[in-house]
Amino acid sequence: MNTINMADLLLEAYDLADAINESEEVRRYLAAKRRVQEDAQAQRLIREFQRKKELFDDAQRFGHFHPDYHKAKEEAEAFLRRMRENPVIGEYMEAEEQLDELLGEVSRIIARSVSDTIKVPVNDPRGLRKANKRRCG
Incomplete structure (x- = not known):
């Protein structure tokens, strides 16, 4: 059986984090966040x-x-x-929800690869997600 040591596992985790950071979801989220921060009406x-x-x-x-x-x-x-309904804030919130969905799915995949009984914390303050499926700065 091939075992992986903790250092190798952490390096793989960093590679996964880099891949997520290069995703369209992160790019869209960061751009929308910047627009919210720069928009006076959104800030009000x-x-x-x-x-x-x-x-x-x-x-x-x-x-x-x-x-x-x-x-x-x-x-x-x-x-x-x-x-x-504010276009800048609405776009930000949608981008945030899509990024959160991606991160939740990655967490579920990792957890389920270990055991079906592992609880996976998800950021779902509005209770929109269904179990085992799919969120202003």
Whole structure:
């Protein structure tokens, strides 16, 4: 049986990371991120969303018992939809989701090659992914 030592394994991991960094998904994500950072309207929307999110986070600490919980949640969700309608932010969010999908799939492939029972952490804050299938700066 051919065994690989830890140094060789890490070198292979670095090669995989380099290949991912050269992918279309990373190129598109970085370009979209730069456009968001340079766009004044996008930055204003992001700051406003962060304020709404802070209000929701404060309400969320107490959960449904907080008197403004539902209002704060609805406002944050509505504003997130509004942000997505901004072409610069929408493109960024789509690129981010595609890159996250790629990274999640690579993680699942590696984990499943070891065992079907290994849990694979995924970045899916909105709960969009289905199990074993397929996310402003």
